[in-house]
Amino acid sequence: GPTGVEMAGQIRELATSTLRNEFRTFDPSTARVVLIDGAPQVLPPFGPELGAATQRALEKLGVEVKLNAIVTDLTKEGVTIKLTDGTQEFIPSSCKVWAAGVKGSELGKVLADQTGAELDRAGRVVVEENLTLPGHPEVFVIGDMAFVPGVPGVAQGAIQGARYAADLINSRIQHTAAPQPFAYKDKGSMATIAKFKAVALIGKVRLTGFLAWVAWLFLHLLYIAGFKQRVTTLLSWALTFLSNGRSQLVVTNQQMVGRLALEKLGTNVSGRLIEGDDVAPRE
Structure with missing residues (x-):
């Protein structure tokens, strides 16, 4: 569904761009993002055309897409899935995001x-x-x-x-006439995949890529109350998208002094803040 697709794309983008720019020893290729779906395509309500376009965009980002896969077991070590041919596969993972639907309160x-x-x-x-x-x-x-x-x-x-x-x-x-029974009016569906990438289904109109992404931004701006808030949000989004800056790093003087001391000692830690820490913020 849209939640899983958006989450997978954003996590992959986070690993590829944001973390790589912020941490000197981080290798984006070590981050594995797997999207598991029990359906034969991603985003079934969007139709096969947009579903295929979404899958191509995800795979281009580096997301592994496993379709017709049902989760049969979930442990601290990973996830076990069952495919349509009856075979099972274990995916090692210490971080799982469950996006399999809405449960009533x-x-x-x-x-x-x-x-x-x-x-x-x-x-x-x-x-x-x-x-x-x-x-x-x-x-x-x-x-x-x-x-x-x-x-x-x-x-x-x-x-x-x-x-x-x-x-x-x-x-x-x-004491006036009651409205007619409730009738839902579908205004369309949208899903963002990553920066400048989205899909949209509005009536019979299908949009992909940058145009769908712009439509998604415009629609969300419309639902923000107040002109000032809309402008502030738009400027904040523009700064984030153009700079790739999504982190809020807090670096203390003690951390900087400690890192410099370790580097001068030549303990082969490559700027790590503490022993065993694989990553450290860039200067």
């Missing part, structure tokens, strides 16, 4: 116990067509905690659901 179970509402297999509350609890029109459930057929667990659904609930509450207060 525990509050959903509380609501179900108290009201008799039904839960889906993800723990989300099955609601009426006006986003209220069955038998409790005064209780609204929206966002990730609500199950509404055809509504994905993304921000669009939560925002539209919140606006609908507000309109319905207002109609009750004003």
Whole structure:
């Protein structure tokens, strides 16, 4: 999904550019980023064309993409996956990022116990067509905690659901006609892969690369409240993208003195701050 794709691309980019520029002994080739997906392609909702383009972009960055792979075991040492042919593979890893979907809040179970509402297999509350609890029109459930057929667990659904609930509450207060049953309007989907790389599906329009990335930036700026905040955010993004600077290093006088002392002693530590430390900030 978009979360896993974006995370894999950003981590790979972080290792390739940011860490390489900040740490003198870091070798980007030693960083292995593996994206595991049980589907036959990445980003299935985007269609095969954008899915293939996304996979090519990820692999060009250096991300290993393993499709039709199901995670069967997760330990401190790594991840075990099972492929469609029945074979298993163990991937050594000390850092795992789980991005396999959204689970309903525990509050959903509380609501179900108290009201008799039904839960889906993800723990989300099955609601009426006006986003209220069955038998409790005064209780609204929206966002990730609500199950509404055809509504994905993304921000669009939560925002539209919140606006609908507000309109319905207002109609009750004003004693006016209630709005029609909630209908989700898909405004499109976007996913960023790395700097200047993204994919977007807006209706029947498919965008890839730099154009999709610009569209993603523009859309997110629109949702920021206030002109001043938008300008500040835009300038901050521009500085980050142009400089590749994403770190906030804190180097103390003691660290600098200690590093210089080790270098002068010729202890073959190559500027390491402490014994056993493989990396050190650049001067």
